[in-house]
Amino acid sequence: MSDELAQIVAEYGGEKGALIPILQKVQERYGYLSQEAIARIAKLCRMSESEVFGVASFYAQFYFTRRGRHTIKVCLGTACHVRGGERILEEVKRELGVESGGTTDDNRFSLERVACFGSCALAPVVVIDKDVYGRMSVSKAKEVLNQYQ
Amino acid sequence: MTFAEIQKRAAAEWAKLQSSPDPRILVGAGTCGKAAGAGAVLQAIDEALRKHNAKATVIQVGCMGLCYAEPMIGIIKPGRPQIIYGSVQPETATQLIADYVVGDNPRADLALGYIGDDRIDGIPNLFDLPVLKPQVRLVLRNCGLIDPENIDHYIANGGYSGLAKALGMSPEEIIEEIKRSGLRGRGGAGFPTGQKWEFCRRAPGSEKYIVCNADEGDPGAFMNRSLLEGDPHSVLEGMVIGAYAIGANHGYIYCRAEYPLALERLRVALKQMEDYGLIGENILGSGFNFHIKIKEGAGAFVCGEETALLASIEGKRGMPRPRPPFPAISGLWGKPTNINNVETWANAALILQKGADWYAQYGTERSKGTKTFALVGKVERTGLIEVPLGITLRQIIYDIGGGILKGKKFKAVQTGGPSGGCLPASLLDSPVDYESLTAAGSIMGSGGMIVADEDTCMVDLTKYFLTFTQAESCGKCPPCRVGTRQMLDILTGIVEGRGKPGDIEQLERIAMTVKRGSLCGLGQTAPNPVLTTLRYFRDEYEAHINQKRCPALVCKELIAFYILPDKCQGCMICLRNCPVEAIKGGRRLIHVIDQSKCIKCGTCLDVCPTRFSAVVKVSGEHVEVPSQPVPVQKEEKGSEG
Numbered sequence: 163m164s165d166e167l168a169q170i171v172a173e174y175g176g177e178k179g180a181l182i183p184i185l186q187k188v189q190e191r192y193g194y195l196s197q198e199a200i201a202r203i204a205k206l207c208r209m210s211e212s213e214v215f216g217v218a219s220f221y222a223q224f225y226f227t228r229r230g231r232h233t234i235k236v237c238l239g240t241a242c243h244v245r246g247g248e249r250i251l252e253e254v255k256r257e258l259g260v261e262s263g264g265t266t267d268d269n270r271f272s273l274e275r276v277a278c279f280g281s282c283a284l285a286p287v288v289v290i291d292k293d294v295y296g297r298m299s300v301s302k303a304k305e306v307l308n309q310y311q
Numbered sequence: 312m313t314f315a316e317i318q319k320r321a322a323a324e325w326a327k328l329q330s331s332p333d334p335r336i337l338v339g340a341g342t343c344g345k346a347a348g349a350g351a352v353l354q355a356i357d358e359a360l361r362k363h364n365a366k367a368t369v370i371q372v373g374c375m376g377l378c379y380a381e382p383m384i385g386i387i388k389p390g391r392p393q394i395i396y397g398s399v400q401p402e403t404a405t406q407l408i409a410d411y412v413v414g415d416n417p418r419a420d421l422a423l424g425y426i427g428d429d430r431i432d433g434i435p436n437l438f439d440l441p442v443l444k445p446q447v448r449l450v451l452r453n454c455g456l457i458d459p460e461n462i463d464h465y466i467a468n469g470g471y472s473g474l475a476k477a478l479g480m481s482p483e484e485i486i487e488e489i490k491r492s493g494l495r496g497r498g499g500a501g502f503p504t505g506q507k508w509e510f511c512r513r514a515p516g517s518e519k520y521i522v523c524n525a526d527e528g529d530p531g532a533f534m535n536r537s538l539l540e541g542d543p544h545s546v547l548e549g550m551v552i553g554a555y556a557i558g559a560n561h562g563y564i565y566c567r568a569e570y571p572l573a574l575e576r577l578r579v580a581l582k583q584m585e586d587y588g589l590i591g592e593n594i595l596g597s598g599f600n601f602h603i604k605i606k607e608g609a610g611a612f613v614c615g616e617e618t619a620l621l622a623s624i625e626g627k628r629g630m631p632r633p634r635p636p637f638p639a640i641s642g643l644w645g646k647p648t649n650i651n652n653v654e655t656w657a658n659a660a661l662i663l664q665k666g667a668d669w670y671a672q673y674g675t676e677r678s679k680g681t682k683t684f685a686l687v688g689k690v691e692r693t694g695l696i697e698v699p700l701g702i703t704l705r706q707i708i709y710d711i712g713g714g715i716l717k718g719k720k721f722k723a724v725q726t727g728g729p730s731g732g733c734l735p736a737s738l739l740d741s742p743v744d745y746e747s748l749t750a751a752g753s754i755m756g757s758g759g760m761i762v763a764d765e766d767t768c769m770v771d772l773t774k775y776f777l778t779f780t781q782a783e784s785c786g787k788c789p790p791c792r793v794g795t796r797q798m799l800d801i802l803t804g805i806v807e808g809r810g811k812p813g814d815i816e817q818l819e820r821i822a823m824t825v826k827r828g829s830l831c832g833l834g835q836t837a838p839n840p841v842l843t844t845l846r847y848f849r850d851e852y853e854a855h856i857n858q859k860r861c862p863a864l865v866c867k868e869l870i871a872f873y874i875l876p877d878k879c880q881g882c883m884i885c886l887r888n889c890p891v892e893a894i895k896g897g898r899r900l901i902h903v904i905d906q907s908k909c910i911k912c913g914t915c916l917d918v919c920p921t922r923f924s925a926v927v928k929v930s931g932e933h934v935e936v937p938s939q940p941v942p943v944q945k946e947e948k949g950s951e952g
Contacts, residue, residue: 178644179626182609186568220628220785222610223568239530240725240761241687243775249912256890277612277779279569280533281346282685282761283378283693292571294346300914 166191167199171206181207185218194225230265230272232310234290239278241285246299250286251275253300257307270311314475314595317587318466325467330389334367334412337385337393339455341374341540342572343533347381348400355401356384359408367412373541375455376695377442380423383455386411392427395437426456442692445710447673449681450657451697454541459576462583465544471589473663477552478597482512485556489659492667493679498524498615498652499727499756500832501678501745504659507649510639511557514647519559522643522650523550524620525566525573528612529728530779532759534683535653537695539566539573542657543580547603549656551590552663554601557649561602565620568607577605612729612783616831617650619785630785631831652757654683675701678744682755688725688762689716698743705739708762719764722863723848727756729776729783730836732843733769752843754836768865769848770855773840774802780837791834794825798841806866810856819845860931867911873934874915876901878925881943885915885926900940 170187174180184203189195195218204211218224236251251262254273258266265272281287284296288303295306312320328335336356340349353369360367375383380397384404387393394417396407403421410416417431424437437443448454457464465471477485490505511519523546527535539546550562566574581603584590592600606624613619614629621643623629642648651659658680662670674680678700684707687693691713698707704724708714715721723733726743732753734741741747745755763772781795798821801814822838822845829835845852854860861869874885874894881899893909896902902925904915916926927934 179624181626182623183607186607186609217626217628220611220630224609238775240728240759240772240775241531241693243530244688244761244763244767244772252910252912253890276569277783278528278530278532279342280527280536280685281343282531282533282687282759283343283695284346284381285687285693287346294342296343296346300912 167202168206171203181209181214181217182221185214185224189224193229194227196226228265228269230269232270232291233272233274234288234307235274235276235279236262237277237279237281237285237287237289238275239282239285239287241282242278242287245285247286249300250288250298250303253303254288254307257304271307312588314471318472321463321466324461324463328368331368332389334389335387336367336369336412337372337387337455338369339374339381339383340371341537342570343374343378343537344381344383345572347378349382351401352382352384352399352404355404356408359405360412363408363413365408365413367408370458372456373454373459374537374695376451376537376697377423377692378694379692383423385426385455388412392425392429392431394425394431394434395423396421397423442694442711442713445702445706446697447681447699448697449661449670449673450538450545450654450683451541451695453545454537457542459541459543460579462544462580462587465542469664470544471548473660473665474548474551474589475595477555477663478595478599482556482558485552485663486512488667489556489662492662492670493674493677494655494658494662494670495678495745496652497654497658497682497757499730499754501755504651504655507639507651508553508557510637511559511647511649514640516647517558518646519557520643520646520648521550521554521557521559521562522617522620522624522648523562523564523653523656524615524617524650525564525570525653526608526615526620527567527570527653527757528615528783529730529757529759531687531725531761532685532728532757534685534695534758536570536573538653538657538683539570540576543573543576544584545657545660546653547577547580547584547590547656549651549658549660550603551594551601552659553649553651553656555594555597555599559649560600561604563604563606563624563643565606565608565614565624568609574605574607581605611785612779613785613831613833616833619831620650621648628785630787631833633830654758673699675742675744677746682743682758684758684760686712686760686762689719689764689767690714690762691716700744701742703740703742704734707743707760708739712762715762715764719766721762722765722767723763723769723772725753725761725763725772725840726759727754727836727839728759729780730754730832730839731756731759732839733763733772733847734843735847737847752846753839766863766865768806768861768863769844769851770802771806771861771863771865773844774799774806776840777802777837780833784833784837788828788830788834790825790828791830791837794821794829794834795837797821798825798838802841805852805855806861807868808855808859808866810852810859812856814856815845815849815852854931858931862930864928864930866930870911870928870930871906871934872904872909872911872913872915873927873929873936874902874904875925875927875934876936876941878923879943880923880925882920882923884918884920888914888918890914896940899943901937901943903937903940
C-alpha cells in the first residue's frame with residue numbers, strides 16, 4: 163500500500179493545495195481513509211497527521227471506516243423533502259436495519275443521507291453507487307434494493 | 312489556426328451534420344434524463360435501428376429543462392424540423408424508430424412539439440408550449456440542442472466569437488462592456504460583475520487568479536449542473552474572456568464531486584479547447600496565456616462562500632475568513648482573485664458575443680438579463696427554466712410550471728435555498744428581481760425555486776432548513792455555530808409538540824443575532840427561513856405551540872391515523888401492509904390502529920382502496936373508534952381490492 167500511496171502523492175509533485183485531491187485519490191483507490199493511510203500521507207506531504215485528519219474530517223466526502231459493497235444515498239434536498247424523501251429514508255433504514263452513516267452487518271450496503279444531487283425535478287431521489295433512481299416511492303425503493311447484492 | 316479558420320471548420324462540420332442523409336436522434340442524457348431512464352431508451356433505440364437495419368446518428372445531448380417530460384428524445388429527418396417526444400419509454404422509442412425513422416409517420420400523438428421553421432401537421436411549435444412561451448433562453452440556448460462534447464457544435468452556433476472579439480479589445484473596454492450590460496452576480500448576491508472585475512484588474516500584483524464557483528450546494532438547485540452538462544463551453548468561454556480582462560493567467564473551476572457528468576464534460580471541453588488553441592499559451596495568437604484547473608469539492612456547503620472556497624482550493628479546511636481584505640485584493644494564495652458563479656461566466660461570454668445593448672434589453676432597470684431557475688417541488692411541470700428578470704412569481708409557477716400538483720392549493724415558494732425565504736400567496740405578483748426579493752425577506756439566490764402546497768408544513772420546512780445549515784455551519788464563529796443550534800432546538804420542540812409561549816419571540820431574537828453577528832454569508836442568511844416564515848406563516852407556529860396541532864398534517868408527533876368504523880369493510884389490505892403490525896382486525900372485522908405502536912408512516916392511508924377511504928389523518932382532533940375489532944355491520948360494497 164505504501165508504494166501506491168507514494169505514487170499517488172508523487173503524481174501531484176508538491177503542487178500547491180494538492181492535499182484534497184490526494185485524499186480523494188486515495189479514497190477512490192481504497193474506499194476509505196485508514197489511520198495508516200493518513201499517517202503515511204502526512205509523512206509524504208510533510209504535514210502533521212492531525213493537520214491531514216483535520217482537513218479530511220472537515221469534508222463530508224471522506225470516510226474513516228470500511229464501506230459496504232454498495233452505497234445508498236437517500237436524497238433529502240428540499241425538493242425531495244417536500245415530496246417525501248424522509249419516508250423513503252425511514253423505509254430503507256427499516257428494511258436494512260441500519261442507521262444513516264452505518265454499514266449493514268453483511269457489508270452489503272452503507273447508508274447515507276445527502277443534501278441534494280441536483281436531480282430535484284425527479285424528487286424523491288435515491289442513488290445507489292452511481293445509479294440515480296428518480297420518482298421513488300416506498301415500494302419502489304424496496305424493489306431497487308433487491309437488485310444489489 | 313486563426314479563429315476564422317476554426318469557425319470555417321466548425322461551420323463545415325455542422326453543415327455536414329445538417330445535410331446528412333441519415334436521420335439524427337437526440338437523446339437527453341443529462342443526470343436527470345439518465346435518472347428518468349434515458350439509458351434504457353438509448354439501448355432500445357440501438358436495438359430497433361439494428362433490427363430495421365436503419366442508419367441514424369444518435370447524439371447524447373444535455374437537458375432541455377423540461378424535466379417533467381424526461382426522458383426526452385428529438386428526431387430530425389433530413390429537410391424536416393426536429394420533433395421532440397416526451398416521457399419516452401423504451402417501448403415508445405422502439406415504436407418511434409419503426410414509425411418515423413424507418414416509416415414516415417411523425418406520430419403526432421406522442422410528440423411534444425417541433426423545433427424549426429417548417430410546420431408539421433398536428434404538432435405544436437415547441438416554443439409555443441405554455442411551459443416555454445414565457446421563457447427567454449439565452450444562457451440555456453444550446454442545452455439539449457447541441458452535442459456538449461463537440462466543440463464544433465458550439466462554435467458553429469456563435470461560440471467563442473465573444474472571446475475572439477474580446478482579444479481584439481483592451482481589458483478596460485471589456486470591463487466597460489460588461490458594466491454597460493448591467494450583469495450582476497448570478498450566485499445570488501447580485502454584485503455588479505463589471506465592477507468586481509475592475510476591482511481585481513486594478514489590484515496591485517502581476518499574479519492573479521480567477522475562479523468559477525460551481526459548488527452548487529443549495530438543496531433544490533441544479534442550474535449550474537445542467538448548464539455544465541449541456542453546454543460547458545459557454546462557461547469556459549466566459550472564463551477566458553474574464554481572465555483576459557482581469558489579467559489572470561490561471562483559473563480554477565471548483566465543482567461539486569456529486570456532479571460526475573458535469574466534471575467529465577468539463578474535462579472533455581478543456582481538451583478540445585487545447586486542440587484549437589483556445590486555452591493555454593498564446594491563445595488565438597494574441598500572446599495571452601491562460602490555464603484552467605478543475606478542483607473537485609469534497610462536500611461542504613460552506614465552500615460556496617468565496618473565502619471558504621479559496622481555503623479549500625488551497626487544500627485547507629474550507630472555513631471562511633473575515634473580509635476585508637476582499638479576494639479581489641488578497642485571494643488565492645494571497646493574490647488578487649476574482650470569483651464568479653457558473654451562470655455569470657456564461658452570461659459574460661454571451662454579452663461579448665452579442666453586445667451589451669442587446670443584453671440589456673432583457674430584464675428590468677436594475678436587474679438586467681435573464682436568470683435560470685430550478686423550478687421544483689409541488690408544481691405540475693418541474694424543470695430548469697430561464698426567464699427575463701422582472702417576471703412575476705405567478706407567471707413562473709402557474710404559466711410555466713402549470714400550477715400546483717394535483718390541483719392543490721399553493722402555500723409558499725422558497726427562493727435562495729437555505730439562505731433564502733418562503734414567500735406567501737400574497738406576494739405571487741411581485742416581480743422576480745434582486746431588490747424585490749430582498750425586500751420580501753428572501754434573496755434571489757443561485758436559482759432554486761421550490762414550491763410548497765397546502766400539504767407542506769412551514770414550521771417543518773423551516774426546521775428542515777435549519778437542520779441543514781446547523782450541520783453545515785463550519786463552527787468558526789459562535790453566532791452561527793451556537794445560534795443555528797439553538798434555533799434548531801426550539802423548532803424541533805415546536806414540531807414535536809413541546810412548543811411553549813415565548814418560543815416565537817425567542818426565535819426572533821436569536822435569528823436577528825445570528826443575522827447580524829455571523830462572519831460569513833452562511834450564518835448571515837441562515838435565519839432567513841425562520842424570519843420569513845414567522846412573518847408570513849406565524850399562524851402555523853401558533854397552532855403548533857398553542858393547540859399542539861399541525862394544520863398541514865405533517866408533523867408526526869402531532870398527527871394520528873384512524874380507521875373510520877362506518878367506512879371500514881374489513882378487507883385486511885392495510886393490516887397486511889402495516890410495516891409495524893400496529894393494525895388489529897380480521898376478515899369482515901373493523902380494523903383498529905394501536906396508537907402506541909403506530910409509527911405514522913401513512914402506508915394504511917395510501918393502500919386503503921379509494922372506494923372505502925376508511926383511513927383518516929388528523930391533528931388536534933379526536934376520532935371515535937372502537938378499542939377492539941368488531942364485525943362490519945353493513946354489506947360490503949365492492950369486492951376486495
